[in-house]
Structure formats: C-alpha cells, structure tokens
Amino acid sequence: NTAGVGLTVSSSNATSAGATFSGNTSGAGILVTGGTTGHGLSLAGGGTSGDGLHSTAGASGIGINAIGVGTTMAGIAATGGATTSAGILATGGATSGDGIKTTAGASGIGLNAIGVGTTMPGIKGIGGATTSAGLSLVGGGTSGDGLLIATTSGHGINATATGTTKHGINAVGGATTSHGILATGGGVGHGISAVSGGGATGDGI
Secondary structure, rough: OOOOOOOEEEEEOOOOOOOOOOOOEEEEEEEEOOOOOOOOOOOOOOOOOOOOOOOOOOOOOOOOOOOOOOOOOOOOOOOOOOOOOOOOOOOOOOOOOOOOOOOOOOOOOOOOOOOOOOOOOOOOOOOOOOOOOOOOOOOOOOOOOOOOOOOOOOOOOOOOOOOOOOOOOOOOOOOOOOOOOOOOOOOEOOOOOOOOOOOOOOOOO
C-alpha cells in the first residue's frame, strides 16, 4: 500500500495483546519479507518507555535468533544515533547474566570490532569507580591467551599515562614464577626496547 496502512491492530485493554501468533512445528507464526527498499517489519518505540520490540527467551527457545547471510548481510545491523543513543544497549543481569556473550565458531570470530578514522576505536571500555575493569580478559586453561595482539604498522599496545600515579601499564607478578611482564626478543628485535623521551627528563627505564 503506497499511502495507507494495510493492517492496523490495537489491543482492547492495557494488559492484553493486540494480536497473538503461534508457529507450528517448523512453520513461522509470522513470515515477513521486505520490499526492494522497504522494511519487512518496522517497529517504533512508544512515547515514554514502551519498546518497539520486546523479546523474552523461553525455557528452551531463544528470544531473538538472527543469522547473517553471504558476506555483507548481517544477522543484526544496528546503527547508533547522532549523539548518545547506542545502536545496541546491553546490560548485564543482576547476578551472572552477561550483557553480551559471544563465542567464536570454527572459522568465525566471536567479536570483530574495527576502528574508524583517528578517534573512533573498535572497542571503548571505561572502568568503574573502584575495581570494575573497562575490559577484563582471562587466559584459557592451557595456552589460550587472554589478549593476543599481532601488528604490522600500528602498535600492538599504545598506553599513555595521565595524572600523577596512573601508569600506562601496571603489571604485577604472581606469587611464584608468573611475571608481571615476560618479554622475549625475536630475531633482531628486543624483548624490551626503552627509549628516553627526546629532550625530556624521564628515563626509558
């Protein structure tokens, strides 16, 4: 329909759904196909706190199951607003439920974040006021690294200290043989190469 709405459904009271659809075995409750440029389903949030889409997982079913197709068709494509409205806002549960949990597949990356321009990082993490880290990484049970970085032209880690007692890197060794930093040279590259700032008074080490 080019101008008018094809179907309008309104709930008759404040606690009942306007329409209820149920799938059957492998048949969908609702099958929606987008047009050439039009959305198959367009949802808008209410004036105050009403969600455009509210989905709750069942005892064994997933709340939303989105599968990407091909090389550029994402399962979910979310774009943030012009100011502070996030494309996706995920909040952890009261106990141990994660806001976002990603698991890598056999060949697919669990989370692929790419920075853009000069000031837009792929991931930006801000720590809490006390001991909550902006990014907390734990190594695997045997040889899986908590953080693995390979670089060609950009630095693997670029850490800049601010303030008076806040270090670019704060590394604490373990109780026995676990080092705060273990650096191994390779070929002609040094394990640690420390250079004093030009014209500054701070030593490289």
